Amino acid sequence: GAGVSQSPSNKVTEKGKDVELRCDPISGHTALYWYRQSLGQGLEFLIYFQGNSAPDKSGLPSDRFSAERTGGSVSTLTIQRTQQEDSAVYLCASSSFPQGTGNEKLFFGSGTQLSVL
Amino acid sequence: RKEVEQDPGPFNVPEGATVAFNCTYSNSASQSFFWYRQDCRKEPKLLMSVYSSGNEDGRFTAQLNRASQYISLLIRDSKLSDSATYLCVVSSGSARQLTFGSGTQLTVLP
Numbered sequence: 001g002a003g004v005s006q007s008p009s010n011k012v013t014e015k016g017k018d019v020e021l022r023c024d025p026i027s028g029h030t031a032l033y034w035y036r037q038s039l040g041q042g043l044e045f046l047i048y049f050q051g052n053s054a055p056d057k058s059g060l061p062s063d064r065f066s067a068e069r070t071g072g073s074v075s076t077l078t079i080q081r082t083q084q085e086d087s088a089v090y091l092c093a094s095s096s097f098p099q100g101t102g103n104e105k106l107f108f109g110s111g112t113q114l115s116v117l
Numbered sequence: 118r119k120e121v122e123q124d125p126g127p128f129n130v131p132e133g134a135t136v137a138f139n140c141t142y143s144n145s146a147s148q149s150f151f152w153y154r155q156d157c158r159k160e161p162k163l164l165m166s167v168y169s170s171g172n173e174d175g176r177f178t179a180q181l182n183r184a185s186q187y188i189s190l191l192i193r194d195s196k197l198s199d200s201a202t203y204l205c206v207v208s209s210g211s212a213r214q215l216t217f218g219s220g221t222q223l224t225v226l227p
Contacts, residue, residue, distance in 0.1 A: 033215075035217070041219055042121075042204065042217045042218055042219035042220055043161070043204070043217040045214060045215070045216070045217075048214070056212055056214070058212075058214075091160060091161075099208070099212065099213055099214065099215060100148070100149075100208060100212065100213030102148065102149040102166075102208070104149075104208075104215070105163050105166075106153075106161075106163065106215070108160035108161050108162070109160060110159070110160050111160055
């Protein structure tokens with residue numbers, strides 16, 4: 001497909017379980033972002049990958065959250081020991097321009113709705 | 118104070134009306150500014166970048182006021198399809214991190 005692909009689209013899990021969310025960016029896009037959005041709220045930055053550089057992890061809310069990007073393409077966001085407050089839509093975005101260039105048009109995936117019971 | 122603040126609305130306007138939203142930002146060194154739109158239960162999509170001199174794209178006009186630290190979005194001749202949440206995005210800090218506002222909800226009524 002031509003767009004950003006995220007899977008699963010919905011994930012229901014029990015408190016304390018680990019979850020993995022996947023993002024497949026647009027081919028050739030070097031910048032990849034993870035955000036989360038709670039109901040009726042804005043987007044909260046989580047992590048940013050740019051090429052082979054060290055990621056900007058400054059938005060990760062706790063050490064239960066981690067992300068990796070393999071081969072500069074697909075990314076997975078892992079949440080360990082999920083809590084109810086982790087329930088949100090997790091959005092991935094990619095861009096052909098690095099953050100800070102002023103040209104960074106972000107293309108978003110349709111998100112993963114995570115529900116922690 | 119939040120880095121990026123928007124009036125959450127909702128703004129309910131009749132078709133054909135002109136409506137404007139403001140977005141204030143706290144970091145005077147912010148460099149880049151954007152407006153995104155997000156339809157209900159959908160992902161955000163870039164509407165337009167905001168340039169220092171102001172810019173227009175059809176019925177949409179974006180302006181930047183650095184002295185007062187706000188950007189604005191003006192929509193003329195509103196259409197039903199303009200109903201959405203409009204997100205203000207600001208790039209600032211040494212890493213030029215993108216910060217999203219919480220959004221302004223617009224409903225255009227027939």
